[in-house]
Amino acid sequence: MEAMIIDVTQDNFDEMVLNNSMHVPVLVDFWAPWCGPCKQVMPMLEKLAHDLAGRFILAKVNTEEQQELANKYQIRSIPSFKIFHQGQMVQELQGAQTASAFREALEPYLKPDLSEDLRQQAQQAFNAGEYDQAIKLLGDASQANPNNFRIHLDLAKMYFQSGHLDKAEALMEKLPDEAKQSKEGKSLQALFKFTQIVANADDIETVQKTLQNDPNNAEALYHLSGYLMLHNHPDKAMSCLLKLFSVAPDYQDGVAKKTLIETFEMLQDERPELVNTYRRQLQNLLF
Known part of the structure; x- marks a missing residue:
């Protein structure tokens, strides 16, 4: 969908704002060319209109004209928004x-985002072992809202959890900074740390045998x-790290x-x- 950004005048206000608001919320930005804060906010609002394409209208009113x-x-003062x-x-x-x-102000009035429903269905399919169906549903979600970066984070996580680490890392590299710096993005990047931990390790059987002897x-x-x-046993992984901290801090x-704290943030x-539970155990070891 295209972002809906329009310039509004006295002549078309009723049609562009009041009539359209019967279908989607309309955010009216009252601004002026001489207003510094107005110029700072405008690009942010335009980006939001692109991110939520089709779900609200951004209407701009030049108060000078x-x-x-x-x-x-x-x-009485600008910028002012209604x-x-x-x-x-x-x-x-x-x-x-x-x-x-x-976004918070708009949220109660936004049209439902079909892509979010499809994301939920994709996760349910993945959890049920229906890998191909999950990937298809994420593709449908991306078509419904190409600006929803969480879809691509979901796909990267599914690649990761199904062992396709190269695909997951390649997809993460292509994502915009907004996606990487989001809560979900940071969580996924923390998971990649564990791939680095095992990158130069012996195979798991050898590691386990070493621990049997020592x-x-x-x-x-x-x-x-x-x-x-990486095998989706976070509780056992944290137990391992706690033991490591207790024997070799x-x-x-x-x-x-450091890794425990990153894991806490990832799973919070x-x-x-x-x-x-594990945060308390770490605190007990610290104090």
């Missing part, structure tokens, strides 16, 4: 805002934590503690109870 509209809506829904003004924001503030072998404990995380400049939203 449209003074009647500015007076009608009692614009959200219209179902023909009515439903919310106002004053002054420069963050992108998340605009249960406190720091290198083997570290490598086993990587294998366990200074191993590789304290890598056990998905497995909060598990994280809290």
